[in-house]
Amino acid sequence: xxxxxxxxxxxxxxxxxRQARSLKTVAIDIxxxxxxxxxxxxxxxxSFDIEKGRMLGIIGRNGSGKSxxxxxxxxxxxxxxxxxxxxGRVSALIELGAGFHPELTGRENIILNGAILGYSxxxxxxxxxDIVSFSGVGKFIDSPVKNFSSxxxxxxxxxxxxxxxxxxxxxxxxxxxxxxQFKKKCYKKIEEFREKGVTILLISHNMDEVNNxxxxxxxxxxxxxxxxxxxxKVTREYEKWLLTAEKDL
Amino acid sequence: xxxxIRQIIRFRELLKNFVVRDLKLxxxxxxxxxxxxxxxxxxxxLLFMVVFSVFMKINVENYPVFxxxxxxxxxxxxxxxxxxxxxxxxxxxxxRKIYFPRQLLPYSVVITYLVNLLLSFLVLIPILIYYKIxxxxxxxxxxxxxxxxxxxxxxxxxxxxxxxxxxxDTLYASNSxxxxxxxxxxxxxxxxxxxxxxxxxxMLNPITPIICLFRTGFLGTEPPALIFIVYSIVVALxxxxxxxWFFHKAENxxxxxx
Numbered sequence: 012x013x014x015x016x017x018x019x020x021x022x023x024x025x026x027x028x029r030q031a032r033s034l035k036t037v038a039i040d041i042x043x044x045x046x047x048x049x050x051x052x053x054x055x056x057x058s059f060d061i062e063k064g065r066m067l068g069i070i071g072r073n074g075s076g077k078s079x080x081x082x083x084x085x086x087x088x089x090x091x092x093x094x095x096x097x098x099g100r101v102s103a104l105i106e107l108g109a110g111f112h113p114e115l116t117g118r119e120n121i122i123l124n125g126a127i128l129g130y131s132x133x134x135x136x137x138x139x140x141d142i143v144s145f146s147g148v149g150k151f152i153d154s155p156v157k158n159f160s161s162x163x164x165x166x167x168x169x170x171x172x173x174x175x176x177x178x179x180x181x182x183x184x185x186x187x188x189x190x191x192q193f194k195k196k197c198y199k200k201i202e203e204f205r206e207k208g209v210t211i212l213l214i215s216h217n218m219d220e221v222n223n224x225x226x227x228x229x230x231x232x233x234x235x236x237x238x239x240x241x242x243x244k245v246t247r248e249y250e251k252w253l254l255t256a257e258k259d260l
Numbered sequence: 261x262x263x264x265i266r267q268i269i270r271f272r273e274l275l276k277n278f279v280v281r282d283l284k285l286x287x288x289x290x291x292x293x294x295x296x297x298x299x300x301x302x303x304x305x306l307l308f309m310v311v312f313s314v315f316m317k318i319n320v321e322n323y324p325v326f327x328x329x330x331x332x333x334x335x336x337x338x339x340x341x342x343x344x345x346x347x348x349x350x351x352x353x354x355x356r357k358i359y360f361p362r363q364l365l366p367y368s369v370v371i372t373y374l375v376n377l378l379l380s381f382l383v384l385i386p387i388l389i390y391y392k393i394x395x396x397x398x399x400x401x402x403x404x405x406x407x408x409x410x411x412x413x414x415x416x417x418x419x420x421x422x423x424x425x426x427x428x429d430t431l432y433a434s435n436s437x438x439x440x441x442x443x444x445x446x447x448x449x450x451x452x453x454x455x456x457x458x459x460x461x462x463m464l465n466p467i468t469p470i471i472c473l474f475r476t477g478f479l480g481t482e483p484p485a486l487i488f489i490v491y492s493i494v495v496a497l498x499x500x501x502x503x504x505w506f507f508h509k510a511e512n513x514x515x516x517x518x
Contacts, residue, residue, distance in 0.1 A: 024516055033429040086359035089512050105357050114285055126277040127360055 014063040014179055014210035015084065021092030022054040022079050022234075053079045054234045055092070061227070063098070063178075066211040068221035068242060070249055071231035072256075073147060077170055077214045080231070081105060081181045082214065097211075099178025102128065104169070113157035117148060117167060124171045138174045145196070146170035173200050180204060181211045218246040235253055264504045267361035274360060279370035283375065298383050301331045308448050320450055322391050322422055322479065327329070328384065328449035329478045330471050333405070336377040338438055339411050344369040344417035345424050345434060352518045362515075363507055366417040374410055384478060393479060402477035404489075408470050412498040415503030422510045425518050446471050451484075463488050467496035 016235060018117040022144070025048040054076040063065050082088045084095060085103035094213050111120045121142055127134035141154050146167040148159070150250050173216050182201075204211065221242050223227055237252075238245045263313075264274040268275065287294060305327045312318040320326050344366035348355065351365055388395075424430040443471040445467050454462045462468065483489070 025513070032427055034433060035426045035429055037427065087356070088515060091512075103358065112285075115281060119284075122403075123281060124275050126274040127354070127358055129271075129274075131273055213460060254507070 012063050012098065013060045013096075014065070015067075015212070016060040016096040016247040017084075017093075018058050018095065019093035020054060020057040020080075020090055020095055021052055022083060022088055023050050023052050023091050025050050041049075052230075052234050054083070057093070057231075057234075057236055059236070059239055061083070061210055061212070063210055064205070064208040065227065066205065066225045068225035069212060069214045070216070070218070070221060070228060070246065072164060075231040076178075076234040077231055078105075078183055080238075081183050081212065081214060084179075085181050091193075094235065097179055097219070098156060100176070101179045101181065102172065103179030103181040103183075104172050105181065105183045111156050111164060111168065116155055117143075117152040117159070121167070121171055128171070128175055130175070139189045142167075142170045142174050145174070147193075152227065162193075167195065169193075170226070172195075173204075177204075179210045182211065184214050184216070206239060208221055218250065221246055261336040261501060261504060264363065264508065268363065268367065271361050271364060275364050275368055275371070278364060279371050279375070281398065282368060283430075285463070286372070287378075288429050294379060295334060298380055301328065301335055301380065303330050304335075307333070312448060318449065318453075322393065324385060325384075325391050325393060325479060326450070326475065327448065328474050330445075332377060332380050333409055333471060333474050334445065334447050336373050336424065336455050337409060338442070339375045339439060340370045340374075340413040340419060341416055341434060343373065345420045345431060347417075348421045348425050348514070348518065351417075352474065356516055362511060363418060363504070365422045367414065367505075370413050370417050372407075372409065373413075384509045394482040398476045398483070400477075401473045401483060405470050405473035405477060408473075408492055408496040409467065411500040412467065412470075415496075415499030415501070418503035418507040422507045422514055441465075441467075463491075466499075470496075 026049045057076075057080065059067075069080065070079050074147060079088065081103065082105070083090055085105060087103060087105075111124065115123065121139065122132065122135050124134075124146075126136075146163075146169070148163050148167055151163065156167075159167070185229065201211065213221075213225065225242050227239065228245040229239045230237040230245050238248055264479070286297070305324060308327050308331075310326050313320075313323045338396075347365040347369050348362065354360075355362055420430060420434055444465055451459070451462070451468065451472065463484075469484040469492040472481075473483040475481050
């Protein structure tokens with residue numbers, strides 16, 4: 012069974028020629044018939060699919076469309092062209108603690124963050140202790156998040172996110188942060204997800220990570236697929252290409 | 261439109277969380293939070309009382325009660341619009357990073373102030389007793405008035421919050437508009453002071469009949485003519501539907517540029 016199926020996907024962005032956009036300038040521009048913007052495709056003609064339980068590594072330079080792809084799959088953007096299909100519940104580790112409010116305590120934020128991720132109060136209450144112990148913030152859980160260190164905030168965010176029960180998990184470079192010990196915990200958690208048959212899409216700049224964990228690697232450049240296939244082969248090609256691209260600079 | 265409502269029902273837990281968060285933040289660090297939120301309308305009432313009944317000697321029966329029954333619903337509308345205008349931009353981190361129905365943000369602002377409005381009605385009780393105003397069956401008009409005003413607040417909030425993402429001067433435009441709207445609504449003066457010749461044009465303001473309905477409910481005065489009530493219902497529904505339509509029309513681009 013296919014867990015994720017992406018067909019001919021395209022996302023476009025508009026670059027407005029005006030710096031500050033206001034009702035006033037728009038009114039003037041319309042009168043002068045100069046209301047204009049340039050449209051460019053952040054992602055185009057992207058098609059691929061993933062079998063259930065597999066892990067896909069996504070690589071590419073900055074601005075190649077990796078994050079746009081995950082944003083479409085998590086529902087943040089809706090496709091401007093083409094379509095995609097996901098079987099099951101999606102959970103995204105795109106930005107940890109994005110829903111945290113600095114004035115609320117860790118405890119209140121867990122409930123709020125869980126609600127943003129689509130969990131009911133009961134579901135969150137059942138997981139609450141696990142979330143707190145995994146994050147390791149300990150007794151700080153009842154102080155406002157604004158008093159947390161950035162590491163603590165991150166760990167709490169990650170902890171909330173991984174205690175969801177997704178069928179498909181989207182991970183955007185979040186593993187690059189956090190200390191060694193916490194990273195180890197994260198990899199262990201990912202292993203656990205894989206054993207449960209969760210499909211994972213992972214953006215990474217770490218080729219070893221991709222080679223070790225993924226069955227397939229997708230290389231994006233300028234919004235198009237450059238290559239897709241066996242990780243070792245694709246990452247080698249990508250690194251070779253990066254070297255030549257560097258020379259061009 | 262059906263999707264708009266269905267998303268809200270599906271994410272009602274989150275909406276509740278947002279409202280609870282807003283109420284908590286509003287009243288946090290002050291046990292007197294609720295009383296602070298009452299102080300402002302009471303001060304406004306006092307101010308207008310002095311200006312209009314002492315200085316200008318306006319002749320309205322029970323003028324203080326008349327004032328407060330107009331100021332409370334007006335404050336709800338005004339604060340809802342001001343609050344929700346920024347609601348999307350203030351949560352841009354969230355919108356960029358996680359999917360959830362974005363209309364929940366302006367909704368939560370309006371609902372927070374709606375709770376505030378209903379709580380502030382409690383302060384009316386001692387005032388009504390003091391002025392010996394009897395409770396009549398007209399109280400039954402109140403739920404209608406609250407519903408219509410909420411629909412208008414929601415429609416405009418959806419519209420303004422989305423527009424503000426695109427154009428920063430929406431803020432100035434809406435501030436001027438709200439100020440004009442205040443003086444064109446029967447908050448500090450009764451409809452009867454408007455000259456007959458302009459009366460029909462004046463009643464085109466959809467919140468005029470609604471404010472009158474609030475007074476009918478609390479003061480037991482005559483309700484506005486049925487035709488005006490029907491007109492308000494139609495406009496309130498239209499405002500809500502148009503606001504939601506605009507919001508979703510703009511949503512895809514909004515998320516990219518926010």
